[in-house]
Amino acid sequence: MPELPEVETVRRGLQRNVVGRKILRVEVGRERTVRRTSREALIDGLTGVRITGVGRRGKYLVFDLDSRQKMMIHLRMSGRLIIAKPGATRPAHTHVAMHLASADAATPESELWFVDPRTFGEVVVFDPDEIEKQMPDLARLGLDPLVDEISPEILRRLFKNRRGNLKALLLNQHLIAGIGNIYADEILHRAKLRPDRLPGRLNLSSLAQLHAAMIEVLNNAVQAGGSTLKDTQYVDLEGQTGSFQDEHRVYGRGGMRCETCGKGRILTTRVAGRTTCYCSKCQR
DNA sequence: AACTGTCCCTGCAAGC
DNA sequence: TGCTTGCAGGGACAGT
Numbered sequence: 100m101p102e103l104p105e106v107e108t109v110r111r112g113l114q115r116n117v118v119g120r121k122i123l124r125v126e127v128g129r130e131r132t133v134r135r136t137s138r139e140a141l142i143d144g145l146t147g148v149r150i151t152g153v154g155r156r157g158k159y160l161v162f163d164l165d166s167r168q169k170m171m172i173h174l175r176m177s178g179r180l181i182i183a184k185p186g187a188t189r190p191a192h193t194h195v196a197m198h199l200a201s202a203d204a205a206t207p208e209s210e211l212w213f214v215d216p217r218t219f220g221e222v223v224v225f226d227p228d229e230i231e232k233q234m235p236d237l238a239r240l241g242l243d244p245l246v247d248e249i250s251p252e253i254l255r256r257l258f259k260n261r262r263g264n265l266k267a268l269l270l271n272q273h274l275i276a277g278i279g280n281i282y283a284d285e286i287l288h289r290a291k292l293r294p295d296r297l298p299g300r301l302n303l304s305s306l307a308q309l310h311a312a313m314i315e316v317l318n319n320a321v322q323a324g325g326s327t328l329k330d331t332q333y334v335d336l337e338g339q340t341g342s343f344q345d346e347h348r349v350y351g352r353g354g355m356r357c358e359t360c361g362k363g364r365i366l367t368t369r370v371a372g373r374t375t376c377y378c379s380k381c382q383r
Numbered sequence: 384a385a386c387t388g389t390c391c392c393t394g395c396a397a398g399c
Numbered sequence: 400t401g402c403t404t405g406c407a408g409g410g411a412c413a414g415t
Contacts, residue, residue: 100408131392158409176408177393192393217392219409236410263386272410280408328407329395372388373408 101174103245103277104320104343105333106158109180112336113153113160116182117199117211121149124198132194132215135223135233144168144224145197157240157276168224171237172213178220181212182336192216241274244313245321249275251306258298258306265301265309266294267371277317280373281326281350286312288349288359293382294370319346349376357381 101109122145127138144166152163162170172180181190185198185208195213213222225233241257242249257274268274269283278286287294290312292305301309320326325341327333328351334340344351348359353367353376363380 102409173409175410216394217408219392261385267386270409374406 100176100279100281100328101178101325101333102158102279102282103155103243103317104282104323105325105335105341106155106160106174106277107245107321108325108335108341109174110153110155110160112182113162113180116209116336117150118152119150120202120206120209121200122146122197123200123208126196127194128196129194129218131218132213132220132222135221136225141195141222141224145170156237156243156246157272158279159237159240159276161237164224167226169227170222170224171234172222173220174215175217175219175221177217178213178215179334180336181214181334181338183210183212185210190214192218194218195222236272239273240276241272243276244278244317249310249313251303251310254306254310255301255303258301261298263298264294264370265292265296265298266373266375268298269313270371270373275313278313280375281347282316282320283373284350284376285320285347286316288377288382289316291381291383294375294377319343349378352376 125142125145127133127141130138133141149165150162151165154161158173160172164170189212193212193214197211199209199211201208230238258268261268265287266283269278269286290309292309320343323341323343323346324335324339325333326343326347327340328344349365352365355365357363357365357378357380360378360381363378365376366379368375
């Protein structure tokens with residue numbers, strides 16, 4: 100599932116491959132992918148426009164354009180962005196295809212595909228001046244752990260007067276943006292904190308552990324190009340798999356021995372409505 | 384306001 | 400073997 104490290108890996112690929120290039124033509128297959136506006140709005144908003152930059156906030160990709168608008172792409176559960184040669188065979192569930200002009204004499208024309216079997220993802224062109232109205236979810240996103248400066252003290256303030264447990268808070272995109280189910284479990288394991296702990300009862304040293312684990316796990320995962328699992332086949336823009344799944348210590352390891360403490364077993368439960376894995380011994 | 388549960392959707396795996 | 404069922408999960412939405 101694309102979470103912050105996977106989206107950041109895709110963003111870096113886009114930075115290398117599409118920034119500076121002009122969109123010549125846009126095809127939209129499934130209407131559902133452009134449900135926030137319409138097929139016409141996407142095609143009109145992108146045709147003849149140059150991509151001047153690609154940013155990321157949480158799991159949201161935001162493309163700068165040389166028009167007055169911006170483009171947002173969210174991969175949700177199963178979305179993928181793929182760069183390909185013009186006319187190459189498209190995978191099933193390719194819902195949007197953008198034809199990109201060559202950037203210079205050395206760069207051939209390309210196609211940028213949005214592929215998404217489960218169709219939860221979306222592609223939308225919006226007006227940044229109307230972001231509150233058109234993109235309320237993006238406008239109200241919380242702090243990004245790798246873009247914004249987060250400290251244990253900031254975590255304490257974010258968690259103040261919150262009733263939910265630690266895992267629910269990590270998954271809440273209005274507080275901290277970019278952490279999903281996999282990285283929430285990995286972060287909590289490295290912080291040695293149980294997912295069902297209540298934030299009000301955390302002392303500053305626990306908050307410092309959580310903060311350090313968050314930064315470390317996310318940075319290491321970006322370094323590894325994200326996590327590629329068996330089911331969703333996450334790959335980056337150029338089709339490369341990630342390798343952070345090899346460093347997972349709890350996610351998908353239910354019933355196995357904890358490699359960190361060597362004693363505990365990894366338990367699988369349900370916390371905050373999500374399948375949750377944690378070590379019975381090292382997380383307290 | 385803040386939290387929880389349900390839904391959207393497809394592919395895959397387990398179980399009969 | 401071939402069917403059915405359940406599960407995966409990000410975020411919108413309804414209900415509490």
